[in-house]
Amino acid sequence: GDELYSGAWLSDFQKTGLTAWHVCTDKLRVGPMTSCDGELLQAFCAQTLARLARAFASHFDVNSQRSARDTLEALLTVHAYGQTLVWKQLALALACAELWLGTWAAAASLNTSLPATVRRELLMLPAELLFDSKALPLTDKAARQQVAASLFSSCDGVFAFLLEAQSDAEQSLRILSAWLRAVRKAQIWLPTCDAAQPLRHLAGHLCTILAAAESAPAQASELAQQLAKWNSAPQEVATILKPLLQLIMKDSDLSMEIVSEDSPAWMLSLLQVLAEDLWPKAAVGEVDLDSELIVKQAFKLLDTSSVPWLNADEVEVEASIQVWHSFAETLHAALRASDESTLESSRRSPMFAHPEKRSRRSQDRWHLTGERLREATMVNLLFQLLVQKLLDCMRLPEIPEDEEALELLQHARQSVEAALRPWAALLTNADTWIAELWNPLQEVQNTLAAMGENDEGFMSVEVSRDVETVIWFFGAFCSCLPKDQVAAAEAASHAVSALIPQIHQLDAALPPWKALLWSSVCRFSSAVNSKLPAGSEPILLDWMLCRPPTDAEAPTMLEITELPYAKAIEAACQRLPHVATASAAPVGTTTNANIGEKLLLLAFGTWDPSVKLEERQMEAKTYYLSALRSAMALSPELLCQSLVSNVLPKLSMASSMEVKAAGSTWKEKSAPWPATRLLFETLTTLLPVNRPADESHPSIAVWRQAWPVFEDVLLRHHVDAASDQPLKAAVEALQRAGIHAPVLLAEALQLFSKCLQERDVSEVLPSAIREIVVAIPCPPVDPGKAAELLAAAITIAAEQVLKQSQAIEIPEVLAAQFELLAEAVRPSSPGTAGQGPCEDRLRPLLLSQRVLISRCLSLVSLALPDCPSERVSIQMLRFTKHLMSNEEAEPDAHRALLQTSLPTVCAALCRALATQDFFTESEALAEAGELFLCAATVLPEQLSPALSAGLSQLDLPDHSKVLLEQHVQARGEWSKKSHWLEQLQQIVVEWHSERRLTVQ
DSSP: OOHHHHHHHHHHHHTTTHHHHHHHHHHHHTOOOOSHHHHHHHHHHHHHHHHHHTTHHHHSOHHHHHHHHHHHHHHHHHHTTSOHHHHHHHHHHHHHHHHHHTOOOHHHHHSSOSOHHHHHHHHHHHHHHHHSTTOOOOOOHHHHHHHHHHHHHTHHHHHHHHHSOGGGHHHHHHHHHHHHHHHHHGGGGOTTSOTTHHHHHHHTTHHHHHHHHHHOHHHHHHHHHHHHTOTTOHHHHHHHHHHHHHHHHTTOOHHHHTTOSHHHHHHHHHHHHHHTTHHHHHHTTSSOSOHHHHHHHHHHHHHHHSOHHHHOOHHHHHHHHHHHHHHHHHHHHHHHHHHHHHHHHHHOOTTSOOOHHHHHHHHHSOOOOHHHHHHOHHHHHHHHHHHHHHHHHSOOOSSTTOHHHHHHHHHHHHHHHHHHHHHHHTOOOHHHHHHHHTHHHHHHHHHHHHHHHHTOSSBOHHHHHHHHHHHHHHHHHHHTSOTTOHHHHHHHHHHHHHHHHHHGGGGGBOTTHHHHHHHHHHHHHHHHHHHSOTTOOOSSHHHHHTOOGGGSSOGGGHHHHHHHHHHHHHHHHTTSOOSOOTTTHHHHHHHHHHHHHHHHHHHHTTOOTTSOOBHHHHHHHHHHHHHHHHHTTTOHHHHHHHHHHHTHHHHHHHHHHHHHTTTSOOOSSBOSSHHHHHHHHHHHHTSOSSSOOOTTSHHHHHHHHTHHHHHHHHHTSOOOTTTOTTHHHHHHHHHHHHHHOGGGHHHHHHHHHHHHHHSOOOSHHHHHHHHHHHHOOTTTSOHHHHHHHHHHHHHHHHHHHHHOGGGGGOHHHHHHHHHHHHHHTOOOOTTOOSOSHHHHTHHHHHHTOHHHHHHHHHHHHHHTTTOOOHHHHHHHHHHHHHHOOSOSSSHHHHHHHHHHHHHHHHHHHHHHHHHOGGGGSHHHHHHHHHHHHHHHHHOHHHHHHHHHHHHHTSSSOHHHHHHHHHHHHTGGGOSOHHHHHHHHHHHHHHHHHHHHHHHO
16 A cells, blocks of 8 residues: 555554554464565564564563463474564564563573574574663563573573584674673673673683684674673683784784775774773783783774874774773773772771672772882883874874864864873872973974074974974873872973973974964963962963964964963963062062063054954953953052053943944954953953952952943843853853952842843853852852842842743753752752852752742743753753752751652653653763652652653553653662663663654
């Protein structure tokens, strides 16, 4: 018939349950049909049985389940030699039935007279049905444990069967890998099992495995990955993995194989898995693997993928660098685990036993002491080799004007910077690591000194490339140093200081290399300055102030050099003294005043109100003004006098001109409302740096004088729809004033409230209020007074969103509003006090407004089911989760509010889980799971009926809906929350699968 109607009819037929079951089994009992129509009919019947078997326990009562299972087995026997699609679907149906019944056993597949291909399929299916995207949402604990026990007990026979036939090595290794994955994951259901037992069985077949690996290296790589993930028995894994890796990686020349898509892909994924556990353990001598062999392969891969302007494969570049990131992160995580365990042991009272869950969690993590790491010379050597390799690979193209090549390299360098963070955190012994780290910088120093002696007059392109790469690398490395690595930061400072006498030689570079070299030095100095301890003098500030990017004779490079320069200036100025001392105040003040004059020239020296500014230029001026604020922190009177006399009048006049032209359209690349935004940034520059300002601070009078401008912008001026300017700039300035000058907080929040009431809702104001909630300094600000002011503003913001129906249709507004609400009602962590906003004073003020909170929960119930934004959904769930607490001033009233809202919230959440695809991913799903768990703790008796009522509204099969109820009720059976969330994810994935079938 017509496909449009027949497809719907067939889908409806499958929903008839047992009726469809009996019809399909009847059509299949006759054996394989040979006609075209007959083959299509039987294929559909087999697919129908497979679909129904996913809910086998729901379709059949206890008395008929065995008979239905036997029917499937008989049908499989009849069709085992028929068309592949039919017997594969019947095998799937049989595996589903046995898993639900808890009767699955590998022996049934091994001892049957079915063809080998069918038996392999029967062995492969449990692995897929337990842990892959096709996984059955098994909620019965006993059934899970039975399957896990059967997997473990069947390993020896299964391994022998899979490896006995060398004719199909690829398929055998593929199934063996899937089987190992299933057995490894099944350990979570058998916490007392011997995790090494399957590996000991597998070791008995090592020779056969190696023989298969020679003919199927890609599949052998997948097997190696599954072994490498088996971190519960590292020594037994190494017995098999070491010879397997030696076979896979021997004489492997990836530079020759780069034309093959498969080889680099599987080698890359194998190296990534090894870097996440066993390779670092081997590098410190805890596991017997050939670490040098792995290192060679990782470097070969980096060689073949890290020349982006030749290879043009950005993804592969990032992935090859990610291997080294993972290696260092694994070591760093082990160090943290060891430190946390030591700290916990020192805090633990001898009167109490170590909590079981905490002990189990500690045992799951690898522990590596700092002493053991320092003794591991291999790790030290690896980093030195990695540094040299990166210096070779990350050089700028010979023609830096090549925009495409330069962009690809910038992306690669960003990946390197991310990879360097865990390496920098491993600097636990400054003497052994730092002494050799700076050798490339010493070579740069020698190169520049030789240039001065030779008096060549210019720097060649090759030297420029080498020098720029070294300076960039160490700038990236220093930016990754942890804040507590004082020794490393000081070593970096000394290295830069040693370079300073020769750094003027960079001025001899030809354009555009001079601009790029200057920029790299600025990034380097910015990184070092940001890591120096308080009180340290900034480095290279004078040098940078004398070399703005506009003087580098490379206007085409301004787009990539101007912002790094401005950021470096800001970082250096932030190191200047902000608190006067008896000895240093006079000298520091004079010096800072001179710096301030140069910064004013950078910000406004060439500024012409009639010339449009690009956003990049606006941002650079913002950094200059921030630097000026830091530089003049000791002289607020002088700063105010200078800006009020020389800058603010011009900005005010230019801002007035912008108001008159407010209806005009800004040019495509130009920044809207530049003068007005600069006016607000300049006012922000007047705010104090460290201590909150009181009425005596000179900036307060200037701010009050400028208050009418803020009122005009917030209440009357036109706002650019694309950028929210100048409203955004004004609100951000007021936000910073509320934090750094709390005497203005009340007036700022009142102005926010008026703006909320008189303008259409936007995300700008809720976001600003949230920043104040997070950053308001309590003390010295009175937490009670701050809480009252904030509660009033938050109430008005929430009421305006609730009042304006169009707000629900603007994701940015909803996200900002619920981010504000979630933060405002955030409680202190269990067992602590004073960690919530305003020292826990803000939350009770908001919760006492029960009508408002109830309306916000109603908005969650209304918006969540059809909300297409993951960010909005997460914030709504987080807000609701933060409300789930019994520790309130009026617990009975609060509990009654939650109890009233729970049914509609549950209904909304269930519908969202079933319809929004992002809930199949971990982040959004975790928030949903956390809400279920919190509700179960606070309202254990009310959650079950509320959840049942919510599920009843879903257009899903009853057996699918029951899965969620059972899973929430069985939450106490899971030893780890992460495992409970994984099972919840499987249930949600099953719902989406059902929904897609329904839509089809």
